[in-house]
Amino acid sequence: MQAESSSAASKTRNPSPTTPITPTTMKDAKALVSFYSNYLWNRLLSLFPNPKLNFLTRISNVYHTKRRRRTTCLPLPLPPASLPDSPSLISSEASKIFEVLEDVVECLFLNLHYIQKNLQFWQSRAEGSNAQKAYFMVCERGPNAFVNGIIQLLRDSLAKNSGIQQLYCSASSYMSERIIVLTNLRYFLAAFLAQVYMEIDKVGEDLVKEPEKSVPSLLVIVNDLFLNLEASIGHFHAMRQGDSSVDGSYSFPLIFEKLPEINQEGSQWTECETRDTINSIYQNLHKLDSYLSALVAKHRRPKKMTLYWMRYTCGVVGISFCSIWLLRHSRFMGSSDIDNWITEAKDSTLSFWNDHVEQPLLSIRNELFETFRKRQKGVMEREEVQLTADSLHRMLLAFSEQTKGQKLPQNASDQEMLEIVMGRYEKELMHPIQNLVGGELVRSLLIQVQKLKLDVETAMLELDQILRANEINFAILAALPAFALSLILLMLVRAWFKQDTRAEGRGRVARIQRRLLIVEIERGIMQIQTCRDQGLENDAECMFGLVLYALDRLHCAVERHAKATGEWMCLRQDMYDLAKPGLQTAHKLIITSRMERVYDCLLPSAKRQ
Numbered sequence: 001m002q003a004e005s006s007s008a009a010s011k012t013r014n015p016s017p018t019t020p021i022t023p024t025t026m027k028d029a030k031a032l033v034s035f036y037s038n039y040l041w042n043r044l045l046s047l048f049p050n051p052k053l054n055f056l057t058r059i060s061n062v063y064h065t066k067r068r069r070r071t072t073c074l075p076l077p078l079p080p081a082s083l084p085d086s087p088s089l090i091s092s093e094a095s096k097i098f099e100v101l102e103d104v105v106e107c108l109f110l111n112l113h114y115i116q117k118n119l120q121f122w123q124s125r126a127e128g129s130n131a132q133k134a135y136f137m138v139c140e141r142g143p144n145a146f147v148n149g150i151i152q153l154l155r156d157s158l159a160k161n162s163g164i165q166q167l168y169c170s171a172s173s174y175m176s177e178r179i180i181v182l183t184n185l186r187y188f189l190a191a192f193l194a195q196v197y198m199e200i201d202k203v204g205e206d207l208v209k210e211p212e213k214s215v216p217s218l219l220v221i222v223n224d225l226f227l228n229l230e231a232s233i234g235h236f237h238a239m240r241q242g243d244s245s246v247d248g249s250y251s252f253p254l255i256f257e258k259l260p261e262i263n264q265e266g267s268q269w270t271e272c273e274t275r276d277t278i279n280s281i282y283q284n285l286h287k288l289d290s291y292l293s294a295l296v297a298k299h300r301r302p303k304k305m306t307l308y309w310m311r312y313t314c315g316v317v318g319i320s321f322c323s324i325w326l327l328r329h330s331r332f333m334g335s336s337d338i339d340n341w342i343t344e345a346k347d348s349t350l351s352f353w354n355d356h357v358e359q360p361l362l363s364i365r366n367e368l369f370e371t372f373r374k375r376q377k378g379v380m381e382r383e384e385v386q387l388t389a390d391s392l393h394r395m396l397l398a399f400s401e402q403t404k405g406q407k408l409p410q411n412a413s414d415q416e417m418l419e420i421v422m423g424r425y426e427k428e429l430m431h432p433i434q435n436l437v438g439g440e441l442v443r444s445l446l447i448q449v450q451k452l453k454l455d456v457e458t459a460m461l462e463l464d465q466i467l468r469a470n471e472i473n474f475a476i477l478a479a480l481p482a483f484a485l486s487l488i489l490l491m492l493v494r495a496w497f498k499q500d501t502r503a504e505g506r507g508r509v510a511r512i513q514r515r516l517l518i519v520e521i522e523r524g525i526m527q528i529q530t531c532r533d534q535g536l537e538n539d540a541e542c543m544f545g546l547v548l549y550a551l552d553r554l555h556c557a558v559e560r561h562a563k564a565t566g567e568w569m570c571l572r573q574d575m576y577d578l579a580k581p582g583l584q585t586a587h588k589l590i591i592t593s594r595m596e597r598v599y600d601c602l603l604p605s606a607k608r609q
Contacts, residue, residue, distance in 0.1 A: 073106050074552040077201035079208055097215050100278050108193045111292050112549045119182040121301040126175045133171035142306045178299040184236050190545025192229045198581045219277045226256045226284045256284040356482045363475035385457045392450045421447050503557035517554045522592045529585040551575050561601035571599055
């Protein structure tokens, strides 16, 4: 019996190579190279009797780019000595079992995330108004749906005068159908995840200390959980097929592998029996993933290309018209408009660079590094003004002494002597013609011209000082347009690099999403307690699985940030405690409250220090 099981497992683990194809059937050398590369790859895989390797090879074709395998996930409920960061030694047998269980849990997390994203999309669409639902049915499902929707709307309007109401009902039925399917799938997977997690928690210590005794029973239980999941999904499909409102497109290809006839009740298994059981679990996991991928693909949200096809179409049409317009003004049509525009744009760019970047920067540099030269120039200008002032003083002194007929002191003020000049000037103006020839009128006029010259030079000196003092300010004002453009460009580049739309980001939105995950965990913990109080154990298991899923998302989102701040050890232990099935609800709520208040990576942006 063991030999037959071993041969069957070997056939499963070692897939046969591709059927040989003669080179004469190849159309070109590229097909020939592809054939032999596939052949050599299959032969290489057959040398490694590792079921996990074959599973990962098969499952890599199922996961698309948005469902890639992650490098981290919520750890299993095992003793601290068996955690990945622990330096303790673990037996090879236990290490293999840990890898199997991690693959099972990780596959469930990935599928739950895939289902949750699509479910949230349909729920958000279902919460919209009837007009929004009708717009989605007609304009956001692709060109075919747009044409068919318009035709059907016109037919219903002409036949029954209620085409809009028919469209509303069709949209509600379309969305509710997908919400029901995805909600039930999430329910089954969350309950399955909770059951696996609780079973691992029950035998966690024994699995580390005595794996040879606990491994058989755990593998049997995990395989039975797969069969229970198959029965739940089959019952759901039977109910959906019995519903007259369903289109009947549901099928149930999910048939899990049962354990081979081995000594399931024995205390110890042989290595061959353990390997066959692990291979059976991997086959079931691969079937589950393939089934979920196919079913969710029928109820997934539309792709972005389909969702925004009208915008893309308008963009393509606009680009086409722009291309035709540019072609008409290009050299291909004998026009030099584009060359002229390029030349003008180049000149404008150079002018902008020279006026708002280069010259202001040079002015700032000159202001900062040529202060001594400008100071000497200012001293010389002040000396020129002083010479004019001394000349005026001497002219006033001579005129005043001659007018008064007495010697004036050298320190006489210019204001007093100007009063003498103005008095004499007013007296001379009484007989301007006579005094212009033989009087002091001309001399007094020349003195006033000298005074005007002094006032002008003084004003110019003060104005020059003001301009020099604000020269760096003027240069900064000239550079403001370039600075504003640089700042806007920097903000755009920062927003592009930041990418804080997800919980793993660094910005305010990412912090809000991480805090919402804690709120979701806290709400799930309270709902678990409510379901247990009401005796709804199945619903409690589902809610516990959703809490585990939220913890896994939080674990992936905060690990990098918590390691950067040195909080990772404590935060990981808190999340590990929240995932324990046996911890009391009150203690879990205390932990969630502490996480919101203490850890920097979970605080709001306004409270960061």
